[in-house]
Amino acid sequence: MDWNYLQPVEIFFGNGRIERIGELAEKLGCKKGLLVSDPFFAGNGLTDRIVKGSKGALQGVFSNVSSNPDVTEVDECARVLREGGYDFVAALGGGSAMDCAKAASMTAMTEHSIRKYHGTGESVPAEHLPLIAVPTTAGTGSEVTCVSVLTDHANGKKTPIVSYSFYPAYALIDPQLTYSMPPAVTAGTGIDVLAHALEGYWSKGHQPVCDACALHAMKLVFRYLYKAYQEPENAEAREKMAEASVIAGLAFTLPKTTASHACSFPLTNIYHIPHGEACGLTLDYFLRLNAEAEKDGRLVTLAGELGFGSVEEMACEIHDMKEKMGLKNDLKVLELTDEEIDDLVRISRHPNLYNNPVEITDDILREMYESMR
Numbered sequence: 528m529d530w531n532y533l534q535p536v537e538i539f540f541g542n543g544r545i546e547r548i549g550e551l552a553e554k555l556g557c558k559k560g561l562l563v564s565d566p567f568f569a570g571n572g573l574t575d576r577i578v579k580g581s582k583g584a585l586q587g588v589f590s591n592v593s594s595n596p597d598v599t600e601v602d603e604c605a606r607v608l609r610e611g612g613y614d615f616v617a618a619l620g621g622g623s624a625m626d627c628a629k630a631a632s633m634t635a636m637t638e639h640s641i642r643k644y645h646g647t648g649e650s651v652p653a654e655h656l657p658l659i660a661v662p663t664t665a666g667t668g669s670e671v672t673c674v675s676v677l678t679d680h681a682n683g684k685k686t687p688i689v690s691y692s693f694y695p696a697y698a699l700i701d702p703q704l705t706y707s708m709p710p711a712v713t714a715g716t717g718i719d720v721l722a723h724a725l726e727g728y729w730s731k732g733h734q735p736v737c738d739a740c741a742l743h744a745m746k747l748v749f750r751y752l753y754k755a756y757q758e759p760e761n762a763e764a765r766e767k768m769a770e771a772s773v774i775a776g777l778a779f780t781l782p783k784t785t786a787s788h789a790c791s792f793p794l795t796n797i798y799h800i801p802h803g804e805a806c807g808l809t810l811d812y813f814l815r816l817n818a819e820a821e822k823d824g825r826l827v828t829l830a831g832e833l834g835f836g837s838v839e840e841m842a843c844e845i846h847d848m849k850e851k852m853g854l855k856n857d858l859k860v861l862e863l864t865d866e867e868i869d870d871l872v873r874i875s876r877h878p879n880l881y882n883n884p885v886e887i888t889d890d891i892l893r894e895m896y897e898s899m900r
């Protein structure tokens with residue numbers, strides 16, 4: 528088996544490390560940074576505190592990033608960066624703030640709208656402002672990935688853009704920033720961690736370094752996610768979920784995600800199911816399906832290494848974990864019509880679907896969605 532591994536992001540991990548953001552800017556040789564965040568952190572005063580504590584390195588805040596950020600927010604953030612003469616960007620938030628900041632850091636160096644690169648296959652320019660990514664969910668792993676997931680609400684399109692230029696310079700992971708996540712956000716983003724690790728592991732592009740990261744991240748999710756959900760201030764559970772999140776990011780950024788992420792895009796776009804919850808919805812279904820078809824026994828081995836007696840036992844645990852945390856295991860509340868199921872099948876045919884180890888036909892998708900209504 529031939530494989531390559533590359534990870535260009537320098538990672539800083541530990542409680543309280545957000546206070547050292549000024550030092551990181553200095554290390555970058557940058558002098559004027561924009562902090563990109565979302566309205567929650569502008570509202571609770573954290574963005575102001577971080578700017579104040581940055582020793583003058585951060586000089587402005589852009590906090591208009593919404594969940595599943597829109598391409599127009601990226602363009603607006605890029606305009607602020609250009610007009611303000613900023614020389615670096617710091618992103619504080621979940622995947623939404625980090626992905627908006629990644630795309631804006633590149634867009635600011637062009638005269639174009641991000642729409643030029645969103646789902647068009649147009650290659651992304653290499654030039655960009657350096658980025659320090661600070662996650663507040665555990666989470667997307669976006670702080671170490673070369674992916675920016677954006678939505679064009681006006682054109683009904685949610686899709687990732689992948690580019691080497693989206694790798695942050697530094698990932699600063701401070702588990703204490705995740706304590707304020709409400710239980711529903713902890714649950715959804717935590718299941719996203721599991722989806723990244725599991726999909727990276729079974730992806731057609733899997734390779735040994737990412738497999739090792741995936742296994743480690745999955746062990747932590749099975750051990751600590753429910754604890755973090757029940758006890759938001761449990762330092763050990765929060766720290767271990769933050770660790771799982773960044774390591775799951777390493778597990779999927781090269782192999783890429785597969786069927787569960789492909790199906791999540793219409794579920795989020797049309798039915799507004801949060802990203803992690805939408806990915807988790809189909810995870811146990813695809814685990815059973817992929818395991819049934821595999822010839823090399825990788826998933827049977829994985830289930831054993833995670834301490835399960837069988838793949839079926841692992842799939843049931845994923846289902847039960849979602850149930851206990853109030854995440855969706857079906858789509859009954861949506862009362863889907865036949866036409867709506869047709870749309871879900873059609874729009875799930877996203878490039879990530881072709882990265883699944885088993886070919887996913889329209890019939891498989893239809894049967895799956897019908898079993899959930």
Ligand SMILES: NC(=O)c1ccc[n+]([C@@H]2O[C@H](COP(=O)([O-])OP(=O)(O)OC[C@H]3O[C@@H](n4cnc5c(N)ncnc54)[C@H](O)[C@@H]3O)[C@@H](O)[C@H]2O)c1
Nearest residue numbers: 567594595621622623663664667669672674676707708802
């Ligand atoms: N770039 C990648 O590699 C990658 C990977 C997976 C998902 N994504 C994308 O990331 C986005 C989802 O990101 P997310 O799941 O981290 O959620 P998010 O960034 O959309 O945040 C969800 C909500 O949680 C709130 N929140 C975040 N951290 C909080 C905290 N510590 N305390 C209180 N509230 C907090 C936010 O304000 C927001 O209201 C989606 O667009 C998804 O497609 C990107």
Ligand SMILES: [Zn+2]
Nearest residue numbers: 667719802806
């Ligand atoms: Zn995800």
